[in-house]
Amino acid sequence: RRICQDPATHQPLAYLRLRRAIRNIVEHRDIEPGQALPSERDLSQALKLSRVTVRKAIAGLVEEGLLTQRHGAGTFIAERIVKPMSRLTSFTEDLHERGLHPRSEFFERGIGEVTPEESMALNLSPGSLVVRLHRVRYGQDEPLAIERSVVPASVLPDPLLVHDSLYEALEKLNARPRRALQRLRAVSLNAQQARLLHVAVGSAGLSIERRSFLDDGRVVEFTCSWYRGDIYDFVAELQTD
């Protein structure tokens, strides 16, 4: 196992290094989701680290959602995809972080005149052009979400610049969003959505609307997504005022 080859030593950074080693296991899928991590004892012996250090690193990753713990049974690589809500990341980045291979199937990837509703969402004047993307997002060939994105053509001039990741294309155009407002709502998936996501009609889903902005305040995207409720956990860190 990768982690057992890591020559971590007793250093002040041992805790962080161990966390990185465990994160690598998850990202490289050396241990599959749902499977157990070696015991704290084995990890601490293999890495010559104190049990306290190992326990702290594991606790940090449980909090981040990469690992889960079942009382008395041990620590496992989490099966659900845990998405921190405060980080402005892309679907592609979220999946890579979990060692999953992302893929998009496009139903629409075109350019057209903005509709009244889109012009409100994107702060565009009537007659402006927008790029529309409608796709099913897969991880490891399993459908995870449906997304409809609208992007001003002044930001993204050609829909074919998006091969798989919208944010990658925006990054290349120096138009990666810097801030976003996101709204989550529980929904039950209709027949068409359920078919695309390979779940039963009426299954729980999360409808997510994201408006992303550039530094200068321009809206970069208005995206409506439907994520599978049986796979995703959205987690936010809360602080008092």
Ligand code: GLP
């Ligand atoms: C998430 C967001 C979308 C965003 C997408 C970009 O799924 N909910 O608003 O458009 O990420 O992901 P990618 O760069 O993989 O296309």
